[in-house]
Amino acid sequence: MRLIIMGPPGAGKGTQAKFIADHFGIPAISTGDIFRANVSAGTELGVKAEHFMDAGEYVPDEVTNQMVRNRIDEPDADPGFMLDGYPRTLAQVEELDGMIKFTGHALDAVVVLTVDEDEIVQRLLQRAELEGRADDTEDVIRRRQELYTEQTEPLIGVYRDRGLLIELDGMGEVDQVTQRIFEALDVVPQS
Numbered sequence: 001m002r003l004i005i006m007g008p009p010g011a012g013k014g015t016q017a018k019f020i021a022d023h024f025g026i027p028a029i030s031t032g033d034i035f036r037a038n039v040s041a042g043t044e045l046g047v048k049a050e051h052f053m054d055a056g057e058y059v060p061d062e063v064t065n066q067m068v069r070n071r072i073d074e075p076d077a078d079p080g081f082m083l084d085g086y087p088r089t090l091a092q093v094e095e096l097d098g099m100i101k102f103t104g105h106a107l108d109a110v111v112v113l114t115v116d117e118d119e120i121v122q123r124l125l126q127r128a129e130l131e132g133r134a135d136d137t138e139d140v141i142r143r144r145q146e147l148y149t150e151q152t153e154p155l156i157g158v159y160r161d162r163g164l165l166i167e168l169d170g171m172g173e174v175d176q177v178t179q180r181i182f183e184a185l186d187v188v189p190q191s
C-alpha cells in the first residue's frame, strides 16, 4: 500500500497518517518529523534544513528528495508507506514518481484533508503552546500556509487527474476523521 496524505499545515495529517499506516502495517513517513529529528541531533542534514524550517520556507527539493529516497529504501518500507508532508512541490511529485516506478509499484491513493483556515490557525497556535515548536509563531504559520497554497495545493489537481484523489472533511473529532478515511479507503478499522 503506497499512500500520501495531504492538507494544509495543521490539518491533522500526522495524527491520521499514523493510524492509517498502523492499520496497513506500513511506516508513516513524515518529512517534517525526520527533519526535526535531524535538527535535534545536529546532523549535516539538520544543519542544512534548520534555517528554512524556522522561517517556514520549504527545504530545497534536492535535499528533501534525497532524504525521502533514502528513507523509502529502508526494508520496513518494502510493503509500502504512508507519506506525510511529501511531495510538496511539482518537482517532488516527479521525483517520487521515479522512486516508485523504480520499485515496480504504483501509488494507491492520495488522501486530502480539507479544513477551515481559521480553525487551522487556532490549532497551530495551541500546538505552539503545547509543543513549543520553533516554527509555530504566527508569522511563520502564515508563511507556511501561503507556501502551501502557492506550491502544494496545485498537486491536488495532478493527483485528481490521475484518479487517485480521496478528498475528505478534516474537521471534527480525530476519530471521526479517521473513520472517514477508513471508509473512503474501503477498509474496516481495527479497534
Ligand code: ADP
Pocket (backbone or CB within 6 Å): 008, 009, 010, 031, 032, 033, 035, 052, 053, 054, 056, 057, 058, 059, 060, 064, 084, 085, 086, 087, 088, 089, 092, 135, 144
Ligand atoms: P506542517 O505542519 O507545516 O505541515 P511539517 O512538520 O510537515 O509541518 O514540516 C515542517 C517543515 O519541514 C516545513 O515547514 C518545511 O520547512 C520542512 N519540510 C517538510 N516537508 C518538506 C518537503 N516535502 N519539502 C520541503 N520542505 C519540507
